[in-house]
Amino acid sequence: MKQLASQVHAFGKALMMPISVIAAAGIFLGLAAAMQNPAVTGDAFASMQIPQLIIGFIRKVAGALFANLPLFFAVASAIGLAKAEKPTAAFAAVIGYLAMNVGISATLAAKGLTAATTTPAALQQAGMDQTTAMMTSAEYINMLGVFTYNMSVLGGVIAGLITVALHNRFYTQQLPTAIGFFGGRRFVPIITVVVLPLVGVLLALVWPTIGAGIAWVGQMIGKSGQYGAFLLGSGERLLIPTGLHHILNETVRFTPIGGMATVDGQTIVGALNIFNTSLTHPGAIPDDTVRNATQFLAQGKIPVMMFGLPAAALAIYHTARPEHKARVKALVLAGALTSFTTGITEPLEFCFIFVSPVLYVLHALLTGLSFMLMSMLHLMIGNVQGGAIDLVVFGILGGSKTHWWWTIALGVVYAPLYYFGFRFIITRMRVETPGRESEEPIQTAVVSADERTHVIISGLGGPGNIDDVDCCFTRLRVRVKEMKEVVDQTLLSTGAQGVNRVSDHDVQVIYGPQVEKIASEVKQTLGVA
Numbered sequence: 001m002k003q004l005a006s007q008v009h010a011f012g013k014a015l016m017m018p019i020s021v022i023a024a025a026g027i028f029l030g031l032a033a034a035m036q037n038p039a040v041t042g043d044a045f046a047s048m049q050i051p052q053l054i055i056g057f058i059r060k061v062a063g064a065l066f067a068n069l070p071l072f073f074a075v076a077s078a079i080g081l082a083k084a085e086k087p088t089a090a091f092a093a094v095i096g097y098l099a100m101n102v103g104i105s106a107t108l109a110a111k112g113l114t115a116a117t118t119t120p121a122a123l124q125q126a127g128m129d130q131t132t133a134m135m136t137s138a139e140y141i142n143m144l145g146v147f148t149y150n151m152s153v154l155g156g157v158i159a160g161l162i163t164v165a166l167h168n169r170f171y172t173q174q175l176p177t178a179i180g181f182f183g184g185r186r187f188v189p190i191i192t193v194v195v196l197p198l199v200g201v202l203l204a205l206v207w208p209t210i211g212a213g214i215a216w217v218g219q220m221i222g223k224s225g226q227y228g229a230f231l232l233g234s235g236e237r238l239l240i241p242t243g244l245h246h247i248l249n250e251t252v253r254f255t256p257i258g259g260m261a262t263v264d265g266q267t268i269v270g271a272l273n274i275f276n277t278s279l280t281h282p283g284a285i286p287d288d289t290v291r292n293a294t295q296f297l298a299q300g301k302i303p304v305m306m307f308g309l310p311a312a313a314l315a316i317y318h319t320a321r322p323e324h325k326a327r328v329k330a331l332v333l334a335g336a337l338t339s340f341t342t343g344i345t346e347p348l349e350f351c352f353i354f355v356s357p358v359l360y361v362l363h364a365l366l367t368g369l370s371f372m373l374m375s376m377l378h379l380m381i382g383n384v385q386g387g388a389i390d391l392v393v394f395g396i397l398g399g400s401k402t403h404w405w406w407t408i409a410l411g412v413v414y415a416p417l418y419y420f421g422f423r424f425i426i427t428r429m430r431v432e433t434p435g436r437e438s439e440e441p442i443q444t445a446v447v448s449a450d451e452r453t454h455v456i457i458s459g460l461g462g463p464g465n466i467d468d469v470d471c472c473f474t475r476l477r478v479r480v481k482e483m484k485e486v487v488d489q490t491l492l493s494t495g496a497q498g499v500n501r502v503s504d505h506d507v508q509v510i511y512g513p514q515v516e517k518i519a520s521e522v523k524q525t526l527g528v529a
Contacts, residue, residue, distance in 0.1 A: 379404070
């Protein structure tokens, strides 16, 4: 069970690689969509040929990224879970994803299902009514030139997970001398080509049942309306300490649970996919369908990230002891600015979620309530972060149909609600938020930037105790041999906002947006590529 927990955390970390790319691409796509909207830029700019050609080019590049997300997730899953030789695992994942879809395609062809026989026109000629023919046709897709089931990101994840399992088992495989050249890491793509087509054949047989089950769950969440948005918003915050919130997010963003839409005869599944497709294909998806998707996206976060958490940071500062206020001010100000602008919240959240379950649950419930209220007010703001950037690009520049002003109206309510709620609980329950620690805390001087890397390694038990180092948006993720060698106070002296032990061998140190630089410095010092 503990080994499984470790693997789940590694998988959640792997998902951040493609997500970080498409989040940035989504911002460019939103800006491009706004600049091609005459209501935003005016008719004169919209009719200028060269600028519109450039903007159209940007939209096509972003659209190509979104169209190939399954392949990106296959590669990311393999890289994240490979024990060693990660480039080999990535290469094998590409081969595995293609081979799996070839297996699916061959099985479909044996059933008489091809791109020609599954068009809406061909299905209507076979006796289906127009609606059923459109829905049936949308179950299939040409992915990288291969006719296959439309499994979206889930298909990529399946291929990636099976490929990396083969990789971890066979990347050290030794073969007889006569064929020894094909052993070791060269054997991984070979075994992948053998196994993944068979997986595709099996998947083609069971996918209709799996797809029907996922669609049923999606329909249940869809029927729950605003309550489904509440459950997502609260659940995501509650999962923050575990790191598993990424997996919950990807479920609604890239599977039918987040919604389904049809564009040009192809089914678009997942809330984020639907929203991004609405940007690349203006008018192709009804606004009501887009709104049903965005209830799971950035709009529910904006009142919390831009107003609620910065107000909570102010409450933490005001309740700190006078002698600690200078230190606390630097800490919470950086966290508040990060939350406000980008929607990255862990640096602030880790100031209170471990020291006060009451504050933690209050924050989760208020976040869920924000998601529900934004859904009830029919907002249409997508993307994934929920900071000022998303509000401006996807809300204000998106025009009046996004109803963006309600996020500010709710934010004006949320700011005092968070401030007085946090202040009351901190003072009444004597919560030891930063600056309110016990009267005799362990004093640790904050180290300089030059010393930081060596102190981090020391706090993790030294080079010999570290098996692997990586990071996500805000956390240094480390796998250690002995957890008892990890010293929280030493790590906190390097500017960390918190230390989270997620398993017997996995520890996360929360640094905020600068964690990428810290991870690189630690790897260089350890001599890790």
